Amino acid sequence: MNIYHPYDVLADTDDCLHIKESAVRERSQFLSARALPVLLILCVWFLLQQVGASIPMGWIYVLVFSTLLVAALLLFRSYTTELKIIPGNEIFFVQQSVFGTKEKRIPAVSVVSVKLRRKKGFSKGAFFSIHVKPGKEHILLHIPASYIDEHHLRLITERLQELLRVPVSAA
Structure with missing residues (x-):
């Protein structure tokens, strides 16, 4: 056992x-630490392309900064x-x-x-x-x-x- x-x-x-x-756990670690940050950045970029004009500029800065911070923390872990x-x-x-x-x-x-x-x-x-x-x-x-x-x-x-x-x- x-x-x-x-x-x-x-x-x-x-x-x-x-x-x-x-092997399964190693792949899931790779996905959460390497692929997820890139996907997160792409989703926020797409969101800003679609509805960015209707969001106040201050909120856009907060959204972009927090997304980059979370992506960097995940990526460099x-x-x-x-x-x-x-x-x-x-x-x-x-x-x-x-x-x-x-x-x-x-x-x-x-x-x-x-x-x-x-x-x-x-x-x-x-x-x-x-x-x-x-x-x-x-x-x-x-x-x-x-x-x-x-x-x-x-x-x-x-x-x-x-x-x-x-x-x-x-x-």
């Missing part, structure tokens, strides 16, 4: 945890597609950004704590994030609300404590 669902487990042994996003944890050695991320694929390596000794956060609202779900010594935070896992199971969250928490040798606290 895969406790990391919706992630695909490539290896889960005593000396390594290697998981990757499923990066997301993790692959994670590999080697106990006592390092944590390896593969992240997708607008500029391509980035690889991050974090030494395991620099991990201070792991936090489990539950969010409500637009991006519902459970987030496991690591806090490293300089005060930075990196999201390890994001489990959407449709896949949350309390038993699996407890098993993931225990497995991360075992691999990283730091406490996992609920935030």
Whole structure:
């Protein structure tokens, strides 16, 4: 049984945890982070072409500015597609950004704590994030609300404590 669902487990042994996003989830991340901002800009441009003359100029500026802001936030957001944890050695991320694929390596000794956060609202779900010594935070896992199971969250928490040798606290 895969406790990391919706992630695909490539290896889960005593000396390594290697998981990757499923192909469907990777495509949906791409659509929401790359295609949606372009579509949003095109829709607002079309709207302004059709009814722009009847809208006051101040509202047009607000609409264009807010659309560009939301599109930029979505477009420049990066997301993790692959994670590999080697106990006592390092944590390896593969992240997708607008500029391509980035690889991050974090030494395991620099991990201070792991936090489990539950969010409500637009991006519902459970987030496991690591806090490293300089005060930075990196999201390890994001489990959407449709896949949350309390038993699996407890098993993931225990497995991360075992691999990283730091406490996992609920935030």
